[in-house]
Amino acid sequence: MNDDNMYDEIRRQARDTQAMHNEAMPQLRDAMTQLFEQEGRTADEKSVAVGAMSPGALFKVGGITLAGAALLAACGSDSKDNASPSTNGATTTTVATSGTGGTSAMSSDVIILRTASSIEELAIAAYQIAIDSGLVKTAAIGDAAKLFQSQHREHSALFQSETKRAGGTPFDKPNPAVLAALKPTIDALKDEMGIVKLAFDLETAAAQTYQSNVGVVIDPKLNAALMSVGGVEARHAAILAGVLGNAAVAKAFQGADQAVKAGTGV
Amino acid sequence: MEITERNLRALVAATDDEHRAGMGALPQQIAELHHGEGRKIVGHSRRQFMQRLGLTGLAVTIGSQLIPMRSLMPTSFAADGDAGLAAFAESVELAAVEAYKAAAGSGLVTTKGVLDAATTFAGHHTEHAAAFGAAAGSAATKKPNPKLLSAVAGQLKGAKDEAAVLKIAFDLEGAAAATYLFALGALTSKGALQLTASILPVEAQHAVVLGQVLGLPATAYVPSFETVTAAVNPSDYPI
Numbered sequence: 001m002n003d004d005n006m007y008d009e010i011r012r013q014a015r016d017t018q019a020m021h022n023e024a025m026p027q028l029r030d031a032m033t034q035l036f037e038q039e040g041r042t043a044d045e046k047s048v049a050v051g052a053m054s055p056g057a058l059f060k061v062g063g064i065t066l067a068g069a070a071l072l073a074a075c076g077s078d079s080k081d082n083a084s085p086s087t088n089g090a091t092t093t094t095v096a097t098s099g100t101g102g103t104s105a106m107s108s109d110v111i112i113l114r115t116a117s118s119i120e121e122l123a124i125a126a127y128q129i130a131i132d133s134g135l136v137k138t139a140a141i142g143d144a145a146k147l148f149q150s151q152h153r154e155h156s157a158l159f160q161s162e163t164k165r166a167g168g169t170p171f172d173k174p175n176p177a178v179l180a181a182l183k184p185t186i187d188a189l190k191d192e193m194g195i196v197k198l199a200f201d202l203e204t205a206a207a208q209t210y211q212s213n214v215g216v217v218i219d220p221k222l223n224a225a226l227m228s229v230g231g232v233e234a235r236h237a238a239i240l241a242g243v244l245g246n247a248a249v250a251k252a253f254q255g256a257d258q259a260v261k262a263g264t265g266v
Numbered sequence: 267m268e269i270t271e272r273n274l275r276a277l278v279a280a281t282d283d284e285h286r287a288g289m290g291a292l293p294q295q296i297a298e299l300h301h302g303e304g305r306k307i308v309g310h311s312r313r314q315f316m317q318r319l320g321l322t323g324l325a326v327t328i329g330s331q332l333i334p335m336r337s338l339m340p341t342s343f344a345a346d347g348d349a350g351l352a353a354f355a356e357s358v359e360l361a362a363v364e365a366y367k368a369a370a371g372s373g374l375v376t377t378k379g380v381l382d383a384a385t386t387f388a389g390h391h392t393e394h395a396a397a398f399g400a401a402a403g404s405a406a407t408k409k410p411n412p413k414l415l416s417a418v419a420g421q422l423k424g425a426k427d428e429a430a431v432l433k434i435a436f437d438l439e440g441a442a443a444a445t446y447l448f449a450l451g452a453l454t455s456k457g458a459l460q461l462t463a464s465i466l467p468v469e470a471q472h473a474v475v476l477g478q479v480l481g482l483p484a485t486a487y488v489p490s491f492e493t494v495t496a497a498v499n500p501s502d503y504p505i
Contacts, residue, residue: 144484151490158491207467214450215459224450227463231443231492234467238474239488249471252390253397253464 110168120156177265359395
């Protein structure tokens with residue numbers, strides 16, 4: 001057992017970063033601007049990113065309750081919820097969508113997989129923001145961010161590959177709806193612990209999203225594929241929770257209250 | 267990234283609070299398994315089962331044991347379908363509970379934070395066993411997997427210090443997570459699938475905590491993907 005009190009050190013360094021906040025924030029904003037103004041982003045995506053909010057389409061990432069009119073179109077939630085997905089391959093479901101796919105109807109598995117890869121891409125982007133921000137001062141946290149980011153790249157590649165296998169067009173950009181909803185939080189980041197909290201929320205949302213789709217996907221092979229990634233996101237979350245001084249293993253059963261609904265933003 | 271004893275105690279205390287808070291949903295989940303989708307447990311043939319698993323020629327490890335996976339499931343498991351798998355999972359969970367009890371009673375674990383973690387994790391496994399037992403219905407044995415328990419007991423007997431005990435627990439948690447990934451390739455009912463998917467991440471998180479306490483490299487407890495490599499094979503560990 002290591003007797004060094006890592007957390008005291010983290011907090012001491014986090015206080016030091018406060019003084020650097022004003023200097024670092026412009027870099028963060030630049031990174032955000034890049035994310036929001038990527039070349040090739042469609043009008044639909046931009047619309048989703050700045051879309052008006054509707055109380056009818058709520059989802060949560062961490063403690064942030066998000067809402068977006070664009071989600072209604074993106075989720076196609078009614079049609080999906082009314083479908084009867086089965087694990088025996090007998091049922092096929094299509095959902096009205098908007099976004100980069102540009103299609104009006106996709107299988108529910110494709111939508112689940114596109115949502116999954118969009119979350120992975122968002123995590124990749126978020127860790128890049130963290131790495132580039134100058135706010136992360138603790139070497140171990142920086143190393144963890146790089147490791148987790150590299151694993152999210154692998155996860156995104158898996159989900160994109162599965163999307164193709166399912167006959168869909170892979171979604172290879174950060175989820176615009178979730179990103180838009182998180183932008184105020186990202187803009188307000190002041191220190192390392194804020195970044196860790198954001199990462200924790202994203203990892204938790206990812207883990208719960210994949211879990212929530214188990215038993216829902218039509219292709220039964222995807223159940224294991226989803227949780228081969230979901231388990232790892234839960235591991236990421238446990239480590240980040242520990243850094244935050246929270247329970248690494250929050251419950252005996254993982255919940256799904258932070259899950260991002262399939263179709264959100266894609 | 268490492269974790270201190272003091273931090274571990276704090277984490278365990280907070281975990282236990284949340285764990286108890288989460289208990290409220292368990293009866294509903296179990297009821298769902300009995301009366302909702304989980305009730306619709308159907309058997310399927312051994313051949314279908316093996317096709318779903320898609321696993322041949324793999325080997326699994328529990329601690330230092332290498333377990334060949336030449337055959338996958340006894341006919342009895344396949345005949346019972348999801349219920350058989352749930353019963354097997356119940357037996358694995360109960361073996362984990364007994365393993366933690368044995369570890370705590372070994373006299374080798376002297377760090378309070380580690381003992382607290384063992385107690386908390388054993389509590390989680392008890393809940394998992396109850397949930398899987400409910401899913402298994404009449405197929406549930408309510409007993410620890412005998413061969414798995416024997417294997418772990420043998421490893422604990424050979425442990426010389428706290429770190430060795432922790433390593434056994436770390437391997438056991440990894441084996442549990444791998445076993446449930448394995449199960450996700452075979453289960454068919456939505457209720458059983460979702461229950462298993464809600465437990466797999468928790469076993470993985472147990473492994474993270476133990477890996478951090480052991481001071482293992484991060485990649486040892488944060489792989490890129492969960493795999494079935496360390497899965498406990500029902501054929502080799504019958505209930």
